[in-house]
Amino acid sequence: MSGLHAGRSRLRHLRRRAANSVMWVVAVLCVLAAILPLVLVLYYVIAQGASGINLDFFTKLPKPVGEPGGGMANAIVGSLILVGLASLVGLPIGILGGVYLAEFGNNRFAWTVRFLADVLSGVPSIVVGIFIWAMVVVPTHRLSGMAGGAALGVMMIPTVMRTTEELVRLVPMSLREASLSLGATHWRTVFKVVLVAAKGGVVTGILLAVSRIAGEAAPLLLTAGSSPFWSTRIDQPMPSLPVQIFTYAIQPYDDWHRQAWAAALVLVSLVCVLSVAARYVTRGRFRMVR
Amino acid sequence: MISTSIAVQPGSLRQQGDHTAKVEVEHLNFYYGRFQALKDVNLTIRERQITALIGPSGCGKSTFLRALNRMNEIIEGARTEGQVRLDGEDIYDRDVDVVALRRRVGMVFQRPNPFPMSVFENVAYAPRIHGLARGPDLEDLVEESLKRAALWDEVKDKLKGSAFALSGGQQQRLCIGRVLAVDPEVVLMDEPCSALDPLSTLRIEELMHELQQKYTIVIVTHNMQQAARVSQETGFFLHGELVEFGPSTTIFTDPTDKRTEDYVTGRFG
Numbered sequence: 011m012s013g014l015h016a017g018r019s020r021l022r023h024l025r026r027r028a029a030n031s032v033m034w035v036v037a038v039l040c041v042l043a044a045i046l047p048l049v050l051v052l053y054y055v056i057a058q059g060a061s062g063i064n065l066d067f068f069t070k071l072p073k074p075v076g077e078p079g080g081g082m083a084n085a086i087v088g089s090l091i092l093v094g095l096a097s098l099v100g101l102p103i104g105i106l107g108g109v110y111l112a113e114f115g116n117n118r119f120a121w122t123v124r125f126l127a128d129v130l131s132g133v134p135s136i137v138v139g140i141f142i143w144a145m146v147v148v149p150t151h152r153l154s155g156m157a158g159g160a161a162l163g164v165m166m167i168p169t170v171m172r173t174t175e176e177l178v179r180l181v182p183m184s185l186r187e188a189s190l191s192l193g194a195t196h197w198r199t200v201f202k203v204v205l206v207a208a209k210g211g212v213v214t215g216i217l218l219a220v221s222r223i224a225g226e227a228a229p230l231l232l233t234a235g236s237s238p239f240w241s242t243r244i245d246q247p248m249p250s251l252p253v254q255i256f257t258y259a260i261q262p263y264d265d266w267h268r269q270a271w272a273a274a275l276v277l278v279s280l281v282c283v284l285s286v287a288a289r290y291v292t293r294g295r296f297r298m299v300r
Numbered sequence: 301m302i303s304t305s306i307a308v309q310p311g312s313l314r315q316q317g318d319h320t321a322k323v324e325v326e327h328l329n330f331y332y333g334r335f336q337a338l339k340d341v342n343l344t345i346r347e348r349q350i351t352a353l354i355g356p357s358g359c360g361k362s363t364f365l366r367a368l369n370r371m372n373e374i375i376e377g378a379r380t381e382g383q384v385r386l387d388g389e390d391i392y393d394r395d396v397d398v399v400a401l402r403r404r405v406g407m408v409f410q411r412p413n414p415f416p417m418s419v420f421e422n423v424a425y426a427p428r429i430h431g432l433a434r435g436p437d438l439e440d441l442v443e444e445s446l447k448r449a450a451l452w453d454e455v456k457d458k459l460k461g462s463a464f465a466l467s468g469g470q471q472q473r474l475c476i477g478r479v480l481a482v483d484p485e486v487v488l489m490d491e492p493c494s495a496l497d498p499l500s501t502l503r504i505e506e507l508m509h510e511l512q513q514k515y516t517i518v519i520v521t522h523n524m525q526q527a528a529r530v531s532q533e534t535g536f537f538l539h540g541e542l543v544e545f546g547p548s549t550t551i552f553t554d555p556t557d558k559r560t561e562d563y564v565t566g567r568f569g
Contacts, residue, residue: 116376184413188475191371191407192426192482193399202425207416 055274062272072238072254075263082273084240085254088155089280091242092234092250093224095159100166101216107167108174108212109200115175124172131168138164139229147233155241155248158234162223169222173215177208213292221281227252251277319346322486322516323368328382330363330372337363339540341382345486345533350508350517352531352548354524356568359537361520365488368518369405370398386486403430406479410491412471414463414478419455422463422474426482441481449477450507469500473507480511487511489519493526505530524564528552536560 066081073080107127111120142161147153181204189199205212227250230236235247236257251273258270323345330338337360345351353361366372368384370391384391391401403426414422423442427433433441442459446452451473455466463474472492479487489508493501508517508530521527527534528548535545536559544551544560555561562568 182413184409184411185415187371187374187407187409188413188415188478189425190374191369191402191409192429192478193402194426194429195399198429203415 052278055271055278058268058271059273059275062268063275067269067272067276071240072269075261075266078265080269082249082251082254082269082276084237085249085251085273086276086280088234088237088241088249089224089251089277091155091244092158092162092230092248093220095155095244096162096166096223097216097220099160099163100170100219103163104167104170104216104219105174105205105212107171109178109205111171111175112178113196113200113204124175127168127171130164131172134228135165135226136228136232139232142229143232150245152245153233153235153247155234155244155246158230158248158250159244161229161233162226165223165226165229166219169219170215173218174208174212177211177215178204180211181207209292213288217285217288220284224281224284225252225277227256231256251280319349321345322347322387323518324383324385324388325364325368326383326385328364328367328380328384330360330367330381331379332375333377337540338367341542343535343542343545345516345518347516348512348514349533350512350519350531352527352534353518353520353537354522354527354534354563355537356563357522360540361535361537362490363540364537364542365490365518365520366407368486368488369402369407371402371407373398403482404484405486405488406482406484407488408472408475408479408490408492411495412468412475414466414471414474417463418460419463419466419474420459423478423481426478430482432482445477445481446474448480448511449473450503450510451477467500469496469503472496472500472504476504476507476511480515484515486516486518489517491520491522494522501526524552536563538563 066079067083068081068086069083070079070081071084072082107123111124114120115124139161142157142164146157146160150157178200185203185207186199189203190196194202230250230253234250234253236249236253237247238249241248255270255273255277258266258273261267321344325341325343325345328338328341329336341360341364353364355361363372367380368391372378372380380392386401386404390396391405415425417425420442423445424438427438427441432438443452443456446455451470454470455474458465463471466474472495476487476492493504496504505526508519511517519527519531531548533546534548534551536543536551536555536557538559544555544557546556551560552564555564
């Protein structure tokens with residue numbers, strides 16, 4: 011009897027199967043370990059925050075200590091404005107920079123830019139805050155929404171730029187050739203064909219960047235400040251959810267703690283809604299099937 | 301330039317003399333960095349004919365095709381020497397606008413490569429770029445181009461649908477329609493059927509016969525039967541050299557060069 015069932019090879023076969031099972035179990039455990047904190051955080055935020063959520067929270071201004079009720083309408087709007095301002099700064103620079111790196115980035119300059127972008131994405135957010143504080147807040151003598159937007163925008167640039175670059179690189183050369191061979195210039199090819207083809211991935215990069223900055227408190231403490239009042243002027247201090255959470259959480263009042271949890275829940279939901287909405291708006295009708 | 305060609309039934313053999321030279325290539329050398337991909341190629345492509353280029357993989361036939369609309373330029377380290385004249389004008393002259401050149405010399409690629417847009421937008425892309433038409437005129441132009449590409453009847457109800465929803469053969473005809481929309485004079489085809497099934501291939505070949513009445517076509521193909529079926533003249537490339545060029549009937553039945561004979565009889569390649 012040769013072949014499939016000979017003694018020695020049967021033993022080896024069993025050993026291989028055992029090793030396979032063990033590795034499978036280890037991999038699954040690692041996945042669970044990775045998901046667990048995420049689930050716990052979500053659970054905790056919902057459990058603690060849900061009780062503080064009501065209509066007032068979305069429509070009213072904060073109340074002074076001791077007075078019950080009140081909301082964070084100003085901080086919610088402020089956060090949206092700050093994210094909008096940041097996108098105004100971060101998206102054009104990030105996307106165009108990424109396109110440059112992908113299409114023309116075969117030189118020393120591009121290599122340097124790439125390196126600096128990677129370094130910048132690792133810089134602690136508080137340092138970016140200090141930088142904008144020195145560049146904007148000090149000369150204008152006031153904390154402002156503008157400064158906050160600039161700080162968040164600077165933080166967006168590396169993420170958006172590098173993901174745009176990677177995704178633009180992935181667009182098949184044959185699409186570029188098709189466009190060029192029809193007499194299109196390089197820039198038109200990039201904007202009408204390549205970016206359209208890479209849209210899905212670029213949007214993912216943007217969402218990652220937005221999600222990251224939407225939850226930042228540290229740079230905003232130094233730039234946008236905060237305010238218990240309505241503030242939609244970008245040359246004035248602007249309240250935001252993360253800063254509000256921070257302010258409320260470090261106070262010794264149970265009311266405020268509840269408000270802080272509710273704000274955390276709103277912040278998480280806001281990021282989720284933004285992601286889903288952006289995906290829906292830019293969903294690819296003309297997905298490439300390969 | 302006066303063309304002396306007369307309307308002839310597609311597929312019938314025609315005398316070379318009836319057709320004026322459309323593209324004249326003289327002493328063409330091409331290099332990828334240090335590697336010389338084309339060695340002193342000389343040949344004349346005649347108007348309103350189908351010229352086929354055959355040869356084994358890596359023999360330079362695609363490189364030669366791409367030299368005819370300067371698509372080789374987008375490759376880094378590429379260098380071209382010699383002359384390629386379109387209607388007597390050197391396309392490698394410094395004053396030549398490559399955008400205008402590519403409008404006159406269109407290209408269809410090996411794999412169908414429609415843009416990630418609707419069927420309509422695919423065809424409308426190039427006319428928009430060149431400002432040829434807009435509004436209702438553009439719609440007419442798209443319809444006309446798709447009709448010429450023998451695709452209109454199949455897609456007229458799904459113009460707004462994704463181009464990727466079409467079959468491979470339809471996609472390739474869409475790519476042909478996309479080229480025809482700018483009304484080029486020469487259409488270069490780089491193994492246009494290699495990714496298609498036999499039936500789609502047949503449709504494309506029939507289409508080529510029709511297009512031949514209006515356009516000059518140069519086709520690179522691995523398929524010698526295809527070259528014999530569709531073309532009036534054939535060139536055989538080997539190691540970057542044009543070994544033999546002449547009427548397709550001669551190349552396939554009575555070649556002069558031993559290497560050509562070995563190749564067309566299937567002894568190598």
